[in-house]
Amino acid sequence: MQYHIFSEKILSKMKYILIIAILFINFSITMSQKSYPPQTAKVPFTYNLHNFVFTDNYQWLEDRNNPEVKEWSHKEHDYTVNYLNNKFPEIQGLKDELRLNIDRDYRGVSFFKHGREFFWARKKGEQQSKLYTVLKGKEKLIFDPMLFDPSGKSSPGGMALTEDGSRAAIGLQFQGNEIYTYRIIDTKNGKVLGDPIENLSGFNWCKDEKSAYISIRSREIIEKQIPIPTYLHKISDGNNMKNDVFVGAPKDAKDFFNIWDDDESEFTFLTNGDFYSKTIRIRKQGTLDTGKVICSSDTFNFDIATKHNKIFYYTNENAPNFKLMVADLTKPEYANADEFYSEKKNLTLEGIVLTEKYVILKVKKNVLVQAMLYDYDGKFVKELMPPELGDISGIGYDKFSKDITISLNTFTNPTKVFKLNEDSLVWNFFYQDKAPVNTTDIISRMMFYPSKDGTQIPIFLIFKKGVVLDGNNPTMLYGYGGFNISMKPNFIGSTASFINRGGVYAIACIRGGNEYGENWHRSGMLGNKQNVFDDFIAGSEWLIAEKYTNPQKLLIRGGSNGGLLTGATVVQRPDLFKAAIIAVPLLDMLRYHKFLIARYWIPEYGCADNKEDFDYIVKYSPYQNIRMGVDYPSMFIKAGENDARVDPLHAKKFAAALQNLESQTNPILLYIDFESGHGSGQSIEQMVENQYLEWKFIMGELGMK
Template sequence: MIQKTILLSMAAALVACGGTEKKEEKTAETRKEITVKAYPDVRKDSVVDDYFGTKISDPYRWLENDTSAETEAWVKAENEVTFDYLAQIPYRKDIAKRLTELWDYEKVGTPFKHGDYYFMYKNDGIQNQSVLYYQQGLDGEQSVLLDPNTLSEDGTASINGMGFSKDGKMMAYGISRAGSDWVEINVLDLATKEKLSDVINYVKFSGISWRGNGFYYSAYEPPKEGSDYSGKNEFHTVYYHTIGTKQSDDKLVYRDDKNPQRNAGAGVTEDENFLIITTSESTNGNSLALQDVKKGGPLVKLVENYETDNYIIDHLGEGKFLVFTNYNAPNNAIMMVDINKPKQEQWTAFIPEKEYVLSGASIIGDKIIATYMKNVQSKIEVYDLAGKYLYDIELPGIGIASLNGDKDENTAFYSFTSYTIPTTIYKYDVANNTSEVYFKPETKFNSDEYETKQVFVTSKDGEQVPMFITHKKGLQLDGTNPTFLYGYGGFNISITPRFSVVNTVFLEQGGIYAVVNLRGGSEFGEDWHKAGWRMNKQNVFNDFIAAAEYMIANKYTSSEKLAIHGRSNGGLLAGAVMTQRPDLMKVSIPGVGVLDMLRYHKFTIGWAWAGEYGDSEESEESFKNLLSYSPLHNVKEGVEYPATMVVTADHDDRVVPAHSFKFISELQAKHTGDNPVLIRVDVNAGHGAGKPTEKVIEEWADVWSFVLWNTKAEVSFEKEVE
C-alpha cells in the first residue's frame, strides 16, 4: 500500500510479611456523601453573532484564547473542583492500582520490513511510550532503535510517522510533543544509529515518502506567536528534503496559492518512478495526480474533484496502476488505471465492488491481499496479480485483523484482536496460506470469563444498527448492571472490535461495555457514512439513543445505571445525546469533543470538517441544522442533566479545548439538581495520540471512578487482611 495516509481493583497478590500469613478478602466500599465545591465564577461577555438574521449569544468567547492568563486561572479553578471531587471517591486509588496491574504485560506490534531490517514496537508493560526495535533478517538479534521515553522527562514525546529509504539504510521519523499534531522530522542512519543533522519543523498531517537521497513531506507556515495550538492552519505545502541540507533549502513541490483550505500530500510508487500528489478539502474525498519523475513527465491528473476517495496501491509497470476507490462503488473496489487513459470514466474494474466493504489492499509476496469488513468483522481475501481470487486467510476467530508485508517477501505478519482477546501477532506464509502464532501476550485479565455478542437495534427511521455487548458470562438481565455505551459515528471511520485494557477493570466489576456502530462510519460503506453526515447527522444521535433504549428495554441496565461516552466527534455525540435526552442516562463523559458547531471551523484544522458537518456560514440551511444539535447551544435553563465530566487537554490542537471550556461553563450556569457537572483538563497533553501510559491510566482511573460512583455500582476489591 502506498498511500492511506476502569477501572477497579479485583485481585491483590497473596504475600507473606514477617512470617505472618495474609489472606485475601473481598470487601465492598461503604458509600458516603461526596461534596462538590462551588463552581468558579465565569465572566460573561456580551458577544453576539448574526447568522442569517438569527442572533446567537457567545458569552464565553474569551475562553477561546487558551493561552491567556485569565483562561489559565479558570482552568486551574475548574480542575481544583474536579480533582477535589474525584479524591473523595473511596476506591479511586484501587482503580488506578488495578488498572496499572492489568496494563503491566508485554505488548508487541506487528513486524514490518524495510531493506534488510525488520522493525517492531514493543512495550514491556507500563512504559509511557512503546519502543521501536529492529533486527537484521527474521533471525537477527533485536536491539533498540528508537526509544521515545528518553526524549522527554514526562513521557509526552512520541513517534509520529516514519519513512525509509529504498535501500533500507536510512529512516526519517516524526516526533510529536505533549500530544500536539505538530511534528518534527529527524533522520537516523540505521547501520550506526547515528542521528543526522537534518531537522524539519512545522510538519502536520503528513506522510514521509522517500525517493533517492531525500523524502517528501507536507508542512504549514510557522504559526503566529501564541497561536501554536489554536490558530487556523492554511496553505498546506509539499516539499522535498535532500539529506544533508537545511530545511530552508527544501524544494517546493506543490502548493495551491488560490485555495488555502486544502491539504496536500505526496507519495511515491514502490519502484520510485512515479510521484503521487493528493489534495483534499475535507476529511472525505481527494484529488489524485501522478508524475513520471524518472522520465520527467508532466503531472497527470486522474481525479480533479473531491467526490470520491482514491489512493494508489502500486504501479504494476508500463504505466498501469492499481487504485483503491469508491468511485461508482460505495463499498469500495480496486480499479486498473492506465496513465495514458487517466480519467475515472476510463478506469476498468480489477477487483469489483462486493456486498461487503473493502477496507484496504496491498501487494505482499506477489499476491494482492484484500482486507474486507463484513458485519464489522475482518475477512481477508487473497488474489493473484491478474485479479483472480485464490483463497481466504483463515482467521483465529471473530474479530479484526491487520496485515503487514513486503511486495517481494513471502513472509508477512498480521495482528488479530477482539473485545476480550488482547492483540496477538501471527506469522503468515503467503505461498502456502498458513499462519502460526508469533507473539501471544500473557495478561492478568481472564478473557475466558467474558463474552461478546452482536445485536442489531432498530433506529428511529427503521434502520438496523449493529452493536457489540461485552460482559461477564452468566450476567443477570435485571436492569441493575452499570453500563458504558460508546460510539463515534462520523468521518467514515469504523469502530471495530479491539481489546482495550482500559475497559477490563470495569468489566471485572460487573460492568457492561457496549459499542454501537453508528451511521456516519464506514462499517457498511459510503452509503452508511453519508447517512450520518451533513443534513443527516441527527441519524447518528437517533441510532445511539435507540441503542441506549435497547439496553434498558432488554434489562441489561437502566437509565440510573447507564453512562455514555465518545471522544472527538464522539464527544459531540455524547454532548448532543445528553442535551437531547438528559433523562436517558445517569452519566455522560464527552471527551475532547466538538461541542461548538457554529465556530468549530475557525480553529486549526477545523475547516476541513465542513465536508462532514456543513458550515454555519455557508447557508441558512446548514446553520439551522448545526444549531439544532450543537451541544453548546442546546443546554437549557433549569434542566437536570446527567452527572457529567467533560474531558479535554491543554495541548489539543485537533479539537481545541475551547469547545469543552465553553460547554461546561454553559452547563454549570444552567444545570439544576444534584448531579455534578465537571471538567477535567489534562496538562501537557493533546487530543489523545501519543499520550503516555501514565497519563492514560490516571485519566481512565478518574473516568471509571466517576462512572461507578454516579451509577451507584457495587464496587469491591480483594484486600489483604491478617
C-alpha cells in the same frame, strides 16, 4: 396557675427557636460542605447569523492565551480533581489494575522492510515506546524518545523507512501538539544522522533518498488555519530550509495535499482534495512539472496502488460499497480503467494489499473483515481463513521476504499476529502480547436493534459470564458515528476492570461510520447527522428495554466526534442517562470551523456560515441547545490544552454554561490535561492518573465498588 401557663408558653417558644437554630446550623454545615464549581463570569457577546441573533455568554473562554482564561481553567481542573477525590471512595485495586495494563512490558505489532523486522516496545517503568529492530536474530534498540526529552512528554508519531530499511525518519511531538521534529537514524546502530528537522506534519522519502517531501506545520499555521505547504528538501541541509523547493499546498485549509515517489514505478503521484473527494496527478520522478491529471471528482474518492506496471483504483465512484478498478501504467487515466472487483451488495471493500503474486482484498461483512485472494488476472483464488475467530485488523507485506503478516483482533485478547509466505499461504503464529488483565470470564456477542426510522443497528455487548438481565447492571455505551470510521473488535484492556466488577460494555455501530459502506456513512453526515444521535438514543432505549440496565445505571462515553455524539445525546435526552463522558469534544458547531484544523471537517459537518448547513447544524449543536430548567446528568468533560485538532474552548464553554444553569444540581466536571493534546502525547504516569480519575467517576456515578 396563670404563671405556670405563661412559663409553658415561653418554654414552647424557646424550644421552637432552638429547633430552628439547630436546623439552620445543620443547613449551614451542609451548605459549607457542598462543593461548588468556580464561578464563571457571563460576558455577553452578541452575533447575527442568517438573521438569527445569538448571545454567547462564554465566548471569552475561547482565548486560551488570556490570563483570566488560564486561571479559570486551572481552577476548574482543580475543582474536578478535588471533587472526585472527596466525593467518591477509592476503588479498591483499580489503580493497580490500570497500572498493570498501562505500565508494563509491552510490544507492538511487528512491521517489515526489506526482510528486516521492526517493532515499537516499552518496558515497565518506561514513559514512552522505543523502536527496535532484529539483527541476526537479536533485538536491538535503535530509537529512544527519552534521549531527546527526559521528561517523557515527547511521544513518537510519524515514521518513514528508506526502501532498503537502512535509515528511518522518526517524528517526535511534545505534549501532544502534533508539531513534529524529525530525526533520521541509521537503523543498524540507532545513530542520529545530521540535524533534526523541526516544525513538520509529514515526511516522505524521495526515490533517490537524498531528498524528502516535507510538510510544514507550526502553531501559527494551525491557529491561523493556513493551508499546509509541502517542500522538496535536501536531507544534507538538515534544519536549514532556505533552499527548499515548494511543490504544493491546498487552496483551502479544509483540503489535503500529498506527494510521494512510487516504489513500484518511475512516477511521482500528487493528490489534492478533502476527506471524500480527490484529484490525482502523475509525473515522472525527478521532475517538477505540475503533472497530468489521471482522475478527479468532487463527489467520489480514490486511493491508488501500483504493481506489475498496473495502477489500481480503490474507489466509491458510483459504488457506495466500493470497487476496484485497474489500468495499465502506460495509460494510467481512470477513464481507461477496467473493473477488477465489482461492488457487492452485502459486502464492503475496505482496502487492498498488493503482493508479488496476489491482490488481497479486505472485505467487510456484518462489521467484521475477511481477506480474499485474487490473482492479477482478476480471478478469485481463495479466502484466507484465519485459524481462529477474529476480525482481521491489519495486513502487511514485505516483498523482499514475500511474507504476509495478518493481525487478528478480539475483545478479550491482545492482537494476535500471523505470518504467511505467499508461496505456501500457510498460517504460522508469529506473536501475541501478553494479556495484562484477567478476561477469562468475559464474553462478547453482536446483536442488532432498530433505530428511530427502523434501520437495524449492530451493537457489540461485552460482559462477564452469568450476567443477570434484571435491568440493574451498570452499563457503559460507547459510540463514534462519523468520518467513515467503523467500530470493530479491539482488546478491551482497562475496560476489563469495569466488566469484572459487573459492568456491561456496549459499543453501538451507528451510522456515520463505514460498517456498511459509503451509504451508511453518508446517512450520518451533513444534513443526516441527527440519524447518528437517534441511533445512539435508540441503543440506550434498547439496553433498557432488554433489561441490561436502567437510566440510573447507564453512562454514555465518546471522544472527539464521539464527544459531539455524547454531548448532543445528553442534551437531547437527559432523562435516559445517569452520567456521560464527553472527551475532547466538538460542541459549539456554529463556530467550530473557525479554530485550529477544524476546516478539515467541513465536508463531514458542513459550515454554519452557509445558510443550508446552518439550518440543520443549529438544531443539534449541543452548546446552543442547552435548555433552562433542566437538570442534566452528571458529566465528566475532558480537554487537552495542547489539542491541535479540537480546540478546548468547546469543553470549557459547554461546562461553564451547564454549571451556571440554576436548575443544574448534578455535577458538571471539567478535566483539562495541560500537558497533552487530542488524546496523544501523554507519559505513562499521566495515563495512569488520568484513566484512574475517569474510571473513578464512571464507577462512582454507577454505584460500583
